[in-house]
Amino acid sequence: MKQIKAALFDFDGVLANTEPLYDQYWDEAGIRYHTGIPHFAAVIKGTTMSNILKKYFSDRTEEERQQIQAESEAFESHMPFPPVPGSIEFVRMLKENGVQVGLVTSSENKKMKRAFKEMNLEGLFDTFVSENRITKGKPDPMCYLLAAEDLKRNPEDCIVFEDSFAGITAATRAGMRVIGLSTTNPEETLKDKVYKVIPNLQNCTFDDYLSWQK
Template sequence: MEKRMAGLFDLDGVIFDTESEYTRFWREQGKLAHPEIPDFSSRLKGRTLKEILAEYFPQEQQAREIVRRIDDFERQMDFPFIKGSLEFVGILKQNGVKVAIVTSSDDKKMKNVYRIYPQLKILFDAIITADRITRSKPDPECYLLAAEQLGRKPAECVVFEDSFPGLEAGRRAQMKVVGLATTNAEDQIRDKADRVIPDFSRFTFSDFVHLYSIK
């Protein structure tokens, strides 16, 4: 059974403890460009940069400036790990479980990640970025693509997500879903996941296997 399992991990707010930094960044951009939208940063969770630019920064010069700002921002990030995330991925690998990163981040952002953590390209069996999909979360396309690349059926996959669009994408992909209470409070995502955890420090391989018995 274990050999047919797969763990699909969102990046920010699941592997990396970076969601608060992105929230601050987009909140500032929202104040400057869209003060009429008080929840601007929340609306962008799980969406690709391409979609954000098309909807909120359609003018070419404005979009170019936003891209420049986020590039500068991400080059300075150090990408700290969510507690226990890297260790947990390693445990899955040791037990023959396929693992993938499934993120709304683009390849340019991932280059900054690999610059600091080149081992991620070896640790994960697949990495699905925004450049490989046509529809962002909550559409399940990204998770279905990851399952296909890993050679797994949706029922054999467990999604780890923190955002509302990501959790919905996992559900719509017909996969088991673990919610990380890193971006939203546990009571806000409890009904959107099969299990909610604060981080990976106490989440074991047995806990992972148990998810497959949940109906």
């Protein structure tokens, strides 16, 4: 019998419903930092902080870049982590059925350490990839390829759960099948980029997961 594919999950917008909080913060920050980019949050969604600073603030002084990062970290230090309906239960159900599960995020360890504690995620994932382990963030496939390597799986033997365009591109470039969650972007903008679009993981069953492998 063929081995069941591993499941890799993004964090923001897939496990935690934090994207609305980020949208408000970064849209306001885009104005405050004079980026000149409308809806700045949508432009940077799914990318690492180091990439944001490099791509959009390379013309600023080192002091300004440090201030931008410090303000972002201060925001993340107290932000709540409301779970996306059904997501944590779905991950636990897969784990109970012998599926390898991994968490792949553009977030830093400091934020994720608090999230693991507050959301009771310690010991749940078989691998964890964050900004601290990668040199190229999403949409580069490095993060997902690293997770597959951790699990000793080929990329085609992994299913990825993503919500952002950058994350979907990263997983696709890695050669993985993607299930898109329309928690952040409308279904019609995702359906031509992923294997299947679902609103969230609430009420999804193990049979559903098996059907996504065919």
